Amino acid sequence: MSIPNDPLATSRPETAVVQLEGVGLRYGDAPEVLRDIDLTLPKGSFHFLTGASGAGKSSLLKLLYLAARPTRGTARLFGRTVSALGSQDLPLMRRRIGVVFQEFRLLDHLTAFDNAALPLRIAGGRARDYAADVAELLTWVGLRDRMDAYPPTLSGGEKQRLAIARAVMARPELIIADEPTGSVDQDMAVRLMRLFVELNRLGATVVIATHDNALARQSGRPVLRLDRGRLMREA
C-alpha cells in the first residue's frame, strides 16, 4: 500500500535507512499481522509509530532491528536487502541499531553501569576510555546513584531509563524504541524525549512506538499509525 501524499516516498534510495516495499509478516501459519507495508525512513528522520494494542507495532519494529524477516515483499536496511544478508552480516548491521525493548531485556548479572557499557565493550572499547561517557549518560537519565545496582533491584522506571541509556550509548545510526516512556513519570518522559531529539539532531534516525497518541501528536513529528497490520500516515 502506498501512503497518499507521503513526501518520504519520494526520497532518494541512497539516503534511506529503511525501505519496506509490499512487506507482509506472518507468524507460522497464522494470518498476516503486517500487510502491504510500504515505508521509507530517510536518514535523519524522526517518526512516531502508534496503533491499538495488537495492531503490529512491535512486529514492525522487529523487522527494523532484524529480529524478523518479511514473509512477503522486500526490506532494505542501510541500503542492503535484508533477505540477502548472511549470518556474518547480522552482528555488524545490528551494531548500527540501538533498540529500547518494551520489556527492557537487561542482563540481570551485570550492574547498571556494565549494562549501559555493553555496546561499547562489544564494539571493542576499553573500560578506561568509556567509563566517563557511561557515567555521564547514566547521570543524565537520573541513575547516578544506581550505577552499581543490579537490574532486579531497580524500579520499572529505572530499568526503562537504563534500557534507553544502553540503546543509545554507542551512538547508533538507527534508534528504535518500543514504548520507551511507558514506565516513567511525565517529567522524566519529557527529559527522555529530549535525549532522542538531541540524538536525532546529531544525525540518528529515530522511530518511537507508543500508545500515547498525545505525546506523538504534540511532538510535531510525523506519526505513522498501524491499523490491524496496515500502515496509515497521520500527520
Ligand SMILES: Nc1ncnc2c1ncn2[C@@H]1O[C@H](COP(=O)(O)OP(=O)(O)OP(=O)(O)O)[C@@H](O)[C@H]1O
Ligand atoms: N511471536 C509471535 N508469535 C505469534 N504471534 C505473534 C507473535 N508476536 C506477535 N504476535 C501477534 O501479532 C499481532 C501483532 O502483535 P504486536 O506485538 O506486533 O502488536 P503491538 O501493536 O506491538 O501490540 P502492543 O501495543 O500490545 O505491544 C498480535 O495479534 C500478536 O498476537
